[in-house]
Amino acid sequence: MKDLLVRFLITMDKDAKLKQQYLKDPEGTAKAFGLSDEDVQLCAKNDVNAIKGRCEAEGADNLEISHSK
Amino acid sequence: MKTESTGSLVVVGTGITVSGQMTLITESLLKTADIVLSVVTESALINLQMINSNVVCLRNLYEQGKSRALTYQKMTQRIVDEVKSGKKVVAAFYGHPGVFVNPSHVAIKQLKSEGYSAEMLPGISAEDCLVADLGLDPSHYGCQSYEATQFLLRQYTLDPHMMQIIWQIGSIADFTHNKHRTSHPGLTLLRDELLKYFSPSHKIIIYEASTIPIAAPRIEYLELRDLAAVIPKPITTMVIPSKGLPEFDMKTMTKLKLTPAIFEQQLFG
Numbered sequence: 001m002k003d004l005l006v007r008f009l010i011t012m013d014k015d016a017k018l019k020q021q022y023l024k025d026p027e028g029t030a031k032a033f034g035l036s037d038e039d040v041q042l043c044a045k046n047d048v049n050a051i052k053g054r055c056e057a058e059g060a061d062n063l064e065i066s067h068s069k
Numbered sequence: 070m071k072t073e074s075t076g077s078l079v080v081v082g083t084g085i086t087v088s089g090q091m092t093l094i095t096e097s098l099l100k101t102a103d104i105v106l107s108v109v110t111e112s113a114l115i116n117l118q119m120i121n122s123n124v125v126c127l128r129n130l131y132e133q134g135k136s137r138a139l140t141y142q143k144m145t146q147r148i149v150d151e152v153k154s155g156k157k158v159v160a161a162f163y164g165h166p167g168v169f170v171n172p173s174h175v176a177i178k179q180l181k182s183e184g185y186s187a188e189m190l191p192g193i194s195a196e197d198c199l200v201a202d203l204g205l206d207p208s209h210y211g212c213q214s215y216e217a218t219q220f221l222l223r224q225y226t227l228d229p230h231m232m233q234i235i236w237q238i239g240s241i242a243d244f245t246h247n248k249h250r251t252s253h254p255g256l257t258l259l260r261d262e263l264l265k266y267f268s269p270s271h272k273i274i275i276y277e278a279s280t281i282p283i284a285a286p287r288i289e290y291l292e293l294r295d296l297a298a299v300i301p302k303p304i305t306t307m308v309i310p311s312k313g314l315p316e317f318d319m320k321t322m323t324k325l326k327l328t329p330a331i332f333e334q335q336l337f338g
Contacts, residue, residue, distance in 0.1 A: 003115070006087070010116045013089035013282040022283065048284045055087060055281055056111035 005039045006055050076152035078180055079159050080173045082166040082192015083109050085278045088116040090193040095161075096120060098190075102159035104151055108144065108172075109163045110280070117161060137171075144172035145179070152180055152187070165194035169216075169236070195306065196234065198278035202286045203308060207232060210311035217241045217307075221258055229266040233309035235259070239301030253301060260296040267309065269294035274308040275301070 008030065012018045022029040022043075030043035042050050079098050084090020087110070099105055099117065105124040107117055117124045130143045151158045160166070166173045167189050180187035196214070200207060211231035217238045219225075227233065241255025270292050277287035291299070296307070317329050327335075 006112050006115050007119075009281050009283070010088040010112065010119070013087045019282050026283075043283075046283075048281075052281055052284065 003054065004033070004035055005042070005051065008033045008035060008039075009051070009055060075185065076155045077157055077186040078148065078152050078176060078188070080166045080177060080187075080189040081159055081161050082164055082190070082194070083107075083113045083117070083161050084193040085164050085195055085198050086280055086282065087112040089282065091116075092190070092192065095190055095192065098159050099161065101157070103156040105159045105161055106144075106148055106151065107161045108170075109161055112281075113161075113163065121159075141171040141175070145175045148172060148176040149179055152176075152185055162192075165192040165197075167191070168194045168196070195236075195278050195304070198286065199234070199276055199306065199308065202278065202288060203274060203276065205232060205308065205310065207234075210314060217255070217259065218243075221255065221262060227263075227266050229309075229312045230315040232311050233307075235307045235309070237303060237305070238299075238307045239303045239305045243303075253297075253299075256299060256301070257297045259307075260293060263293055263296075263309065267293050267312070271312075272310060274310070275299055276306045276308055277302065277304055 011033075012022060018029070026046065027040055027044040030040045035043070079102075081095040081098060082091075083095075099120045102121055103123065105117055105121045106127055107114055107124055108127050109117065114124065114126055125147075127144050127147060130140045130147075131137075132140070148158060148160050160173060160176065162170050162173055173189060177187040177189060199205075209232075211228070212234060213228060213231050214234040214236070215225065216236050218241050220235055221241065238256065238259065239250070239253065241253065241259065243250060243255075272290055273293050273296065275287065275289040275291065279286040287305070289299075293309070299305075317332075322328065322332065
């Protein structure tokens with residue numbers, strides 16, 4: 001696995017219970033998943049932009065601007 | 070139709086979020102594919118790699134400043150070649166594989182014409198997320214949906230009684246596909262065009278679907294007059310709620326032996 005933070009989000013996106021735990025206790029849930037101290041702090045601070053950046057979660061460059069006839 | 074020993078294609082969507090919007094049948098197909106060709110985000114790619122060990126990312130075919138048509142041709146060719154080599158191919162695209170995607174449709178059409186098994190399965194699109202997040206039912210007032218550049222450059226007829234969805238307002242007339250634009254003059258043109266149909270104080274919604282489970286979607290309510298001040302991303306969508314239902318068509322109503330009162334009685338009891 002390249003990035004445990006991404007794996008954490010992938011797991012959470014399919015697990016409603018884990019997501020609820022995270023929303024109640026981001027720091028504790030991130031730590032329990034085994035994230036690095038640095039990544040635990042991103043979660044604790046709810047630094048959504050940094051986390052999104054790590055995930056490269058927005059598929060903007062995949063979108064098509066179709067001008068075809 | 071070619072025999073079972075020949076290659077086949079199923080095109081699937083991975084949804085808008087990192088993993089949770091993938092359908093069960095899509096996950097099942099991914100597990101058993103000989104090869105997965107993907108055009109998805111980095112996080113969705115990691116999810117695919119957790120499902121199938123033979124995932125090939127085709128995103129490196131995108132190049133800044135290069136024609137998208139050429140990129141799509143190369144993607145299509147790779148998909149077609151893998152099928153013709155006898156593999157059970159799954160091609161995975163971000164969101165819904167048939168929405169704002171070109172190679173998915175073209176590859177299926179080409180392979181079918183040559184007798185191969187090729188099909189598309191639906192995925193969760195940004196529009197699906199939009200309906201859920203904004204609580205706006207497109208069937209209520211009807212809905213018109215356009216890509217922003219096409220909307221401005223073509224002589225469309227907008228019906229303000231319908232909900233309007235305008236996609237990619239951050240990429241108006243941007244043929245370089247620059248993700249880091251700081252200037253968006255197209256928004257002023259878009260506002261001026263829409264002012265032909267709506268009042269300056271008409272409420273609009275700026276929307277971006279959530280892509281990770283811990284982030285809320287972007288939902289901003291503002292007045293149409295303020296559209297030019299919006300700072301959009303390439304994925305930003307604009308929604309214009311309906312002005313309300315149009316008047317009844319009394320001729321058709323009479324032909325169906327209905328009156329507005331009877332019609333509403335039938336609908337609402």
